[in-house]
Every structure is written in structure tokens, then in C-alpha cells.
Amino acid sequence: MQKMNFSSYSEFCEKYKVEVPDNFNFAFDVVDKFAAKTPKRSAMIHIDPDGVRAEKDFEFFSKESARLANGLTKAGISKGDRVMIILYRRIDWWISMLACHKVGAVPVPSPNLLTVKDIEFRVNFAKIKCIITEDSVADRVEAAKAKCPSLKVLVQAGHGKLAEGWLDMDSLRAESSDDFPRPADCACGDDPLLIFFSSGTTGLPKMVEHTHNYPLGHFTTGAYWHDLGPGNIHLTLADTGWGKAVWGKFYGQWMAGAVVFTWDFRGKFDPAELLHVIAEQKITSFCAPPTVYRFMIREDLTKYDLSSLTHCTTAGELLNASVFEAWKEATGLPLYEGYGQTESTLQIATFPHMVPKPGSIGKPCPGWDIALIDTEGNKCAAGEEGQICVRIDPAKPIGLFTGYLDEPEKTASAIVDGYYQTGDKAWMDEDGYFWFLGRTDDLIKSSGYRIGPFEVESALITHPAVIESAVTGIPDPVRGQAVKATVVLAEGFTVSDELTKELQNHVKKVTAPYKYPRVIDYVTELPKTISGKIKRAEIRAKDEENYK
Template sequence: MPENLTEQVNQWIDEYDRQIPSVAHLLCDRHDPNKRALVYENTAGDKRTYTYGELQKLSRKFASVLQNHGVEKGQRVAVLLPKGPELLISVLAIWRIGAVHVPLFTAFGPQAISYRAGNSGARVIITDGENREKLNGTEIEAKANDTGEFRIITVTSKMEEEAPAKDTHFWNALGQAAPIEENAEVTGEDLFILLYTSGTTGHPKGVEVPVKALASFEGYMRFGLDLRQDDIFWNIADPGWAYGLYYALVGPLLLGQTFIMYNAKFSVDEAYRVLKEYGVTNYAAAPTVYRSMRATGVPEGLKEELKVRVLSSAGEPLNPDVSTWAEAHLGVPVYDHYGQTEQGMVVNNHHHPALQRPVKAGSMGQSMPGFQVAIVDESGTELPPGEEGQLAIDTDNSPFFWFRGYYRDEERTRERFVAGSRYYLTGDAASRDEEDFIYFSGRSDDIISSAGYRIGPFEVESALMGHEAVAEAAVIGVPDEQRGEVVKAYVVLRSGFAASDELSNDLSQFVKRNLSAHEYPREIEFVDVLPKTPSGKIQRFQLRGQ
């Protein structure tokens, strides 16, 4: 790595691992108040822009609302909001008072929401009218209505005067609040995000993100994406997940960037329109998006009208032919990048000029400055080029390394390390070549990667078990040309229930309603028994081999 980039890594570490006026200061207050921050559009055609100065004023007032609800430094606030200004105002306000943001993906159902809110210890949830109904009948609502232990803040139309019973109306409360005078100081070790990631066994794991992780976030924005001040940036990923939260929300705010949030169901035609209309120069999305664009085709003459300088992909492996297609039809290739919730991005085909290398087909790139990736065996011994093993991070030689464990889960934290604490295991199988380009082989566990989302089989299986017809269930990922993988469930029925297409559809919709709109099984196969170990554990690898 060039010496000046090493110095830059150390500079960012020094900048973010110290006493800081607040995370909101770093992401908002220190930037030019007149610079445009958010460019927002939704499916109804509502278009708005917000400067950094406007976000500062609004979040200072909403921080006062949160304090009036008893939120203090270190306390958790769950946020169930779609992309948009209310989301930005909420998280900046949370970080302004030193509290911790607990992201909730808007496709989640009541079961997924209740677990994350309860496990995190959140006592306030911010949501909107569309998602508010998911709280109906849950323990969250019961605590809010009966005991007052939980507070619900709901975003509805600015013109409305009332929110649902006992809820606080977001815009009314904000409009009546006096802005806070001082932010809460934090250190690099203080927590500012608690984000849940899927696990192969047990419930989702809470990943504690400390303030000092901002150093690695800036590293990716600069090294991986080569984001420049004059860029118009659009990362299409949802902020309810790591790539969208770290690099579609936190990252551009950290750099004082102008960025787009488009709150609508994905459409290739709309994606092309937004790219063209707003003059997007730096664009990031999951491979599923690029595959959909390729399948639809590019309108005649659009390539010449686009201003895109950088195309990036993350969330699942990128097909090499997709990058070749993009270069021919969009003007630039797509660069594949790799990361995970526990660390953010660590391996990239870097866009930064000092780090650019000829892209190798099938490779997700090289270690990002600040991280040192290795391929190790089960004992933690590094393997030579060409041998497949576990993709690991050499923590001794990775100054950007910030993962400090899963929230209240020491056992699963310990499972992530070998050779003492030297190597952090990502859970992915990979190999490297003589030039240290990394090649993804597959998951070394049962995590399902679908359309860029990580899906843990346990949650889906648990949701299925809540249906009266299900005696047992096992879930795996099966190949899908569009999404990479889709969820398939093997179901053993209770006595008195018979397999049918109608029951299969009912089970899929049951999971979709109660767990999440992105995790439900798209394929269901009814079986008499499931393969298990002598101790009774489901052997999903046998199902994958069928």
C-alpha cells in the first residue's frame, strides 16, 4: 500500500477514536450549512431537498423530543422508517444526544420487530403510518398503552393533528420543541448503532458498532467508492441493513456529500430515470439490480446521456458477465466489493486511482487499506495461494478492525475467532492468488444470500413453526438466476393436515406477514422427516445436496 494511504488510515483512526462533540457533529454540524445534503423522492412523486443546515435545525429540535421521552446517552431507540428525511432527522437526533440507533428494516413483520426491539432494550420506537400497524397487538404496543414503559413516535402527514392513540406525532412534537443547546460528547469506544444480523442458529445477533468504526466507513467511501465532493451519490441499498446504513446514510453524511434517497419499489425504468434526471455520477447497488437492468436492456441513447463515473456492487457475488455488460451498455464496468455487518467493507476492486488494479474475472478484489485479509484453515493457520479455506481478518494487522462482539452473546462472539484473537472468521469460504486477489467460494455456514439480503434459516423456521399445520421445518437457500438464492422450506406437517398448493401458499404468506416480506419461503416441499444428527440438530447440508 502506498505510504500516503497508510498515513491517511492512521489519520482517520486518530480523528474518530477520541473525544468527539457528537456523532451528529461529524455527520452534519461541521459541514457547510448551505450545501445540499439529501435529495429525496418517493413513489408518489413527492420531491424534497434538505441542506446540512436544515438537517441540523430539525434534528436539534427532534433531539429535544427524544429527551422529553426520557432518552438519555447510551439508551437505545428503535427506528422503523423508510428512506427519507424523517429517517435522517431521527438518527441525527439520536446521535446528537449520544443515544444508540437500532435499525429495523421496513419489510420486517411483528415477530422480527418485537425481537429486535426487545433484545436491544429499546424503550422508544419511531415509525410511520404504514408500518405502525405492525405494532398492533404486540408487546411493544401493550407496554406503550398499559404501562407507559415504551413510547411510540409516529410519522404521519404534516397536516394531521392526531397520531394513533397514545402515540406521539412526529411533526407536531418536533414543531413545538425547543432545540437542544448542547450535544452529548462521545468517545471512539461509545456505541452509536446496534444492528442485528442473521445467524444460522438461534436468534439474530446484535452487532455493536462503536463510534471509531467511522474511520473504516470513511475508508470505504474514499478507497472503495472513490467518492468525490462533486459527485452525486446514489446507493440504492436500504438503511435497515448494513450496506445501506453504513454507506448510503452514514458514509455520505460523514463526507458532507450530496446523496439521493428514493423511496419506492425498485423498477429498472425508474432507476434509469433517476440516474439520468439527477445526473448521478457514483452509483452502488446489489448484483440483483444490475442483473435486472441487463435483463430489461438499456433504452437507445441513454448511455450517452448518463454521467455515471463509478458503478459498484455489494451484498452477494457479482457475475463477471454483468460487469462486462455494464461497460458496454452503461459506459463503465461494475466493480465487485465484499463486506459484512460485523466489519463493513473489507475487500474491494477499488475505484480510488492509487488502488485501481486490472479487474480479474470472478475476484472480489484485494484487502482495503486498513484491513488485512487472510485465508486460514480451521486452526487459524494461513494457507498459501490457490488453497481454499476460511476468509478471515488478521486483527493484528488491521487497524480499521472494530468488531467487539455480539450484544449479550459471548459464546457466539468467541466462535468468530481462532488463534486466540488473531483471526476473525467471516464465515465465508474463499481463496487467494499470488497477487492477493480474493475469490469467493461460498458460505461456510447456512446463511442464505438473496437479492443482497442475508437471511438466517432459524428465524424463518421459527416463523413457520408458529403455523398450526407445521410440526417441523428446515430452511435452505436454492439457486435463483435473478436473486442469487431464494428461500426454500422443507416442512413436516402435523397430523390432520395434508400437503397442497393452497397450504404451501398459506405458509409462505404466513411467514411474509409475521416475519418479513423478504424472508418468506418462495418454495416449499412437504416431507415426512428431516435429516438430523443423533442429538437432533437439523442437517441442512443434506437438504442442499438433494
């Protein structure tokens, strides 16, 4: 696909269309074709946990994925088999994904934080046949496998000791041919490409299925939202265990001709170290959740040469206006926000030819017919809040999931009157920009007011004492609900009645006074899913016990 230049959002929507080739398979039709045409073209710059830098071209990924595809085939993996991949940001993750695409197996990217119980549940629910995992995670897989009858093939990456019955990834590749011709029954088009387990904040995770045409939807992500072209070096900070990895480190970036920069750090990121990497490695395009930017602006940014950066994006949670302004003041670069889900590619975004509005997620992507619909099923006018819904009749946009596997009732409940209901609420201003409010069940109804948690959280984190906050509603006999904030304090601040009063007054000054938190609970950390989303439902459950 070729990137086109657009002068305005309206021109973008009018002229841009996703091209869907017949029988599309990303591994064969993008990576292998790049390797055949320009084999030494840089595909990835990789920094391993020891700081060792490696640069890999498309020929490398083409041949190594072919080797692993041959090895997996020899081990008994074939088209349609499901393969759980639990790897850090090591190069093996990209090789494994591509190998599965070539074989026609269905990868299930999974976080390295999964417990034995998590692995057992997911393997049995998804009927996983093969697991490719880190040596540091292999013991958990080993502990779970006895209760996983579908699990037949175990592959270990890294240099740890192999348990009995396991295959070594390096050996599997070394012993295999680097030629894997496109099969006659090649997985493509509407065949299953991959499965994500959604990390919902309530209930058990659901299986989200995407087809082989799904990567094409991410050309918008890489070429236009990330504003990438040949030679650009792009860093998305996401881990490889969930959807943001393929959003920002794989499909769209390579299709746009960019170099994927991968920093394989382990554990929590250090903002100073991240800034050093961006400066030293001359990163040109960067994407991370607002929390990452929030930590970076607390550093002395004048110590780092960030002049190579030309474009910055953010997604995954709501962007506070104060973070936007601080980053722009320090770097000269605005933050371009985007919105999507595990169930989709990018749905709504601020693109380079648009003027970013701090806190707005932007406008609908071309090909995505988005409407805000109220509880009565009516489309909302400007200024009215409603649920973000995607029209799927007469056709789904490229990049929207096929449904929740093996749970038709959950799929059906998300489809109403020809729309996929995202479960997220927003409102649209007079200029057509969308403003995210939160999950439909997160809104607080207090004394007739409807208060979005994000509004209060945004106000709280502009106070130097607050690193993170989660706002929920608690029962109140007079107001129906009262606003409660669960707060993580910055270093150097201690809990006191005086600080609570100070934070309450601060919120009253920053936003509407009726939104201030009448209760503030101080914690050392917020409960989160393995993908980093705040578990407000867990906080609400505790609140129901404590504030009856």
C-alpha cells in the same frame, strides 16, 4: 478528513491511515461542523414516493436533528437508551439517526417488513425503550407493545392517525428548539453508537454493536471505494432497515463531501424506473447488489442517457462475470466489487486505482490485516481456499464490531487465535486478489470435489431462462453429495424435461462438467431473509426431508 490521491494499491496501503479524533461524534463533528462552515451546502437530494424532489442542506439536518433530539430528551430518552427506527427512505430516517447520536441514545435501524412477532422479539432482546416508526407500521408496534415492558416512548412519522399514547414526529420537532448543544457527557469514541440485528440465514438474529468511531471506518467506503468527492451525487439503493444504508447513504458519503441521493420508492424496484431516475437526476456514482445490475442489463440501456455515471460499485452478494461484462459493454464502466459484513465496514474491495477482475472482491482495505486460514489453523497459500479472517491482535481495525451483545459465547466462538472469523470462504490468486466462495457451510463435497454454489449459480444465470438460482448439496449414496439447483425462471419459459437437460448442458459448457446440477427444482421465488440473502439453510432442510 481529506481525501488523498493514490496511484497504486501499494501506495494506498502504505500511506492511508484512518484518523481517529478524540471524542468523535459524527452528528456534532461532521454534520454540525459542515452546517456551521457552509450551511447551504447540499447534503441530500430526495425523491419521495409521489416523485416530488427536494434538496436539503447541512443546516437543515443540523437543526432538524437538534429539534428531534430536544423532543426525545423531553420525552424521557437519554444517553444509552436504545431506540428502534423503522422508517422507509424518508428524510426522517437521517434526522432520527442524527438525533440519537446527539442525545447519546443507541439507534437500532430495523426493516419495515418486521412482523408483530419480530418486533416483540427484538424489542425484548435489545431492551428497546423507544420506537420511531412509519404510520404504516405503527399498528404492528401497537399489537406488540403489551408484551414489551421496556417500551416507553412511541413516535410516529407520516400522516396516519395517532393511537393513544403515541407522539407525532412532526409535532415533536416543531415544538422543540433547533439548538442542542453538545452535552458535557457526550456519547463519543468507544461509547455505543448503534446496534444492527444481523439477518443470518440460520438461527435467530444476533445484536451487532458498533461504537462512535465506526463511521470513520466508512471514509474508505465513501471516499475511495465509491470514489466520491465534493459535489458528486451518490445513490446506494439499499433500504434503511439494515447495515448497507449506513455503508452507502450516510457516514462515508457525507464525510467525502458528496450529496446523498435518496429515492424513496416503496415495494420492489422497477429496473426501468431506476434507470430513468439515474438518467434524469444525473447520478454520478451508483452502488447496488449484483441482482439489481442483472435486472438492469435485461432492459434496453440505449433508451437511457447514463453519461453522468462515472463510477459503479456492487456488494451484498457475488458478482457474475457475465453481468460485469454486459454492464461494461453497455456503459463503458466496470463494476468495482466490495466485501464486508454487518459486523464490519469494508474489509476487501476493488478500488479505482486497481484493475477490476470480474468476479473478484478485490484486495484487503488499508488497516485491515486479512488472512485466509484453513480448517487446521494454517494460513493458505495462493490458490488454496480458506476462511476469511481479520487479525484483531494487537488492535481491532476501525469499523469492526465490539461483539454480539448479551451473547458472549457467540462472540468468543468467532474469535480464534487473535483473529475474528467471518464464516466466509475465499481463495486468493497470485496477484493478491480475493475470490469469494460462500459461507463455510455452503460448500458442496461431491466425489472428492469441493464445489462452491456461486460457481454453478454464475453459470446458470448466463442462460436466458434463469433469473435467479440457489445451489445446494443433497445426499447422494455414491458421490456423498450431489449438486442441486433451485431455479426461478424468466417470463416466457416453462418447466419441462427438455429445459432441465438444456440447463444442465449449459452448465457443463460454461464451467467444469462435474459441477453441473444433477437435480433442478423450479420455484416461483427463493426463500430469503428480510435483507435479501438467500436462505440456503432452509433449502437444505427441505432437501434433507425430500432426498433421504
